[in-house]
Amino acid sequence: MAGLPRGSRRIAFLCLLVSCAAAALAARRAGASRPSHREDLDVSIGSGGSGSGGVGIGIGIGGGSSSPPSSSPSPSEPRACDFENERLYRAYLVIQQFRKTVTCDPMDITRSWSGTDLCSSYKGFFCDRPPNVTDRTIASVDFNGYMLRADSLQGFVNSLPDLALFHANSNDFGGTVPPLAGLQYFYELDLSNNRLAPATFPTDVLGLTNATFIDIRFNSFYGELPAGVFCKFPRVQAIFVNNNRFSGSLPDNIGQSPVNYLSLANNRFTGEIPTSIARNAGTLLEVLFLNNSLSGCLPYELGLLEKATVIDAGTNQLTGTIPASFACLRKVEQLNLADNLLYGEVPDALCRLAFDRLKNLTLSGNYFTSLGSCCWDLIKEGRLTVDRNCIQWAPNQRSHDECAKFQQRPKSCPVSTYLPCRAKYGGSSEPADAAVEEEEEHAAVEHRYRTYSALHP
Numbered sequence: 001m002a003g004l005p006r007g008s009r010r011i012a013f014l015c016l017l018v019s020c021a022a023a024a025l026a027a028r029r030a031g032a033s034r035p036s037h038r039e040d041l042d043v044s045i046g047s048g049g050s051g052s053g054g055v056g057i058g059i060g061i062g063g064g065s066s067s068p069p070s071s072s073p074s075p076s077e078p079r080a081c082d083f084e085n086e087r088l089y090r091a092y093l094v095i096q097q098f099r100k101t102v103t104c105d106p107m108d109i110t111r112s113w114s115g116t117d118l119c120s121s122y123k124g125f126f127c128d129r130p131p132n133v134t135d136r137t138i139a140s141v142d143f144n145g146y147m148l149r150a151d152s153l154q155g156f157v158n159s160l161p162d163l164a165l166f167h168a169n170s171n172d173f174g175g176t177v178p179p180l181a182g183l184q185y186f187y188e189l190d191l192s193n194n195r196l197a198p199a200t201f202p203t204d205v206l207g208l209t210n211a212t213f214i215d216i217r218f219n220s221f222y223g224e225l226p227a228g229v230f231c232k233f234p235r236v237q238a239i240f241v242n243n244n245r246f247s248g249s250l251p252d253n254i255g256q257s258p259v260n261y262l263s264l265a266n267n268r269f270t271g272e273i274p275t276s277i278a279r280n281a282g283t284l285l286e287v288l289f290l291n292n293s294l295s296g297c298l299p300y301e302l303g304l305l306e307k308a309t310v311i312d313a314g315t316n317q318l319t320g321t322i323p324a325s326f327a328c329l330r331k332v333e334q335l336n337l338a339d340n341l342l343y344g345e346v347p348d349a350l351c352r353l354a355f356d357r358l359k360n361l362t363l364s365g366n367y368f369t370s371l372g373s374c375c376w377d378l379i380k381e382g383r384l385t386v387d388r389n390c391i392q393w394a395p396n397q398r399s400h401d402e403c404a405k406f407q408q409r410p411k412s413c414p415v416s417t418y419l420p421c422r423a424k425y426g427g428s429s430e431p432a433d434a435a436v437e438e439e440e441e442h443a444a445v446e447h448r449y450r451t452y453s454a455l456h457p
């Protein structure tokens, strides 16, 4: 507080009153009160670094610090020797520079950004030691939900050389994605739900070879997704690009990526689901193709994703019958194929997955004409939805005319009957599984799955 001149404090206050009030309201409505719902990705550095309580600040180097840290900061600019180490002093200069560019701060975050105690008192900044470095330094910046506004991040994020994480969900940052590839320790990028200038996929991001987490959802990126997204990040766990304006076909090399959580939802992708997706079988846990304009036949290869718990290809223009391979999705819990152009019989073997993990099979808004016998039970249990199809005896079906018209369309998809796994019949509900499911049932669906969580700003 003391570091902030009177004049600028008044300006900040005015800004809060005039322009931030609406932003604050909007952001609160958008749920910014649960700021970092994906911190549980288990990839955060240390425990945030701030726990160590500012030991040793101001001692050592030079010994020129006359006042104890933060309790009574001197009104003059601190000097290099007032800081725990040189790295923190340089970070201090960068942060002060950035602070001047913050034009909205409804939660009064930047007020804490003064004095020499970066590691304990600066909100949003966390210290840690990079590998083989003895000095503590700014390793992580987490602004999730802070609603800060600045026209650019250039000269800030990219000027903190030891940064490993930058999380800025639900702020109001504009401009382009800063060049981060020079940051040797960097691995987690979250620029979701900001006001970044409409642009194609930021190619500089492809230089983040050690990235584990790439989240640019809820921005205005457009154009094709570069193939590099699926081959430049050998350690990536999550890629969230949903709710942008990406278009064109999905890169053929999608299967090259070791990604666990992939959300492509709510864009304008066209073309087929690349069959290389089969190569993700060992790693892919959740994938959302939801709400694009994908077409072509529902690929056999999706059925090979033996580890996947969520497969959502709803609201596209996919056609064909459900390949027999889908009966091999032994881990799948949420399977959504609703609102496509699928037809034929819903295989009994698919519905039998409910004896394994399947909790929610959504097939509404297609042109299916019949159901395997187990499927009827699932409808009764509320685990299968087949509204708006062409299934005799099922409730809420399309009109006879609508169904007849679709029937007449030429159909070119192969009927895929090959079963790439050993067939399994009957229930196998192990008691352990049942207990786990019971427990999970209490958590809301959208919070249990990382990709579905990513559909909220």
Ligand SMILES: *[C@@H]1O[C@H](CO)[C@@H](O)[C@H](O)[C@H]1NC(C)=O
Binding pocket: 131, 132
């Ligand atoms: C750290 O130091 C050790 C031993 O000196 C070395 O083997 C290792 O490669 C270094 N790691 C990094 C990231 O520099």
Ligand SMILES: *[C@@H]1O[C@H](CO)[C@@H](O)[C@H](O)[C@H]1NC(C)=O
Binding pocket: 181, 182, 183, 184, 185, 186, 207, 208, 209, 210
């Ligand atoms: C990725 O990490 C490795 C070792 O941890 C390091 O040598 C390399 O420079 C890093 N890559 C980038 C682009 O920083």
Ligand SMILES: *[C@@H]1O[C@H](CO)[C@@H](O)[C@H](O)[C@H]1NC(C)=O
Binding pocket: 244, 266, 267, 268, 291, 292
């Ligand atoms: C579906 O995607 C379109 C186009 O990207 C978007 O305008 C629309 O809001 C999305 N629908 C939902 C329910 O998110």
Ligand SMILES: *[C@@H]1O[C@H](CO)[C@@H](O)[C@H](O)[C@H]1NC(C)=O
Binding pocket: 312, 314, 334, 336, 360, 361, 362, 445
């Ligand atoms: C089942 O999945 C559909 C499609 O994703 C979703 O709209 C619905 O809320 C889910 N229902 C339950 C009970 O999880």
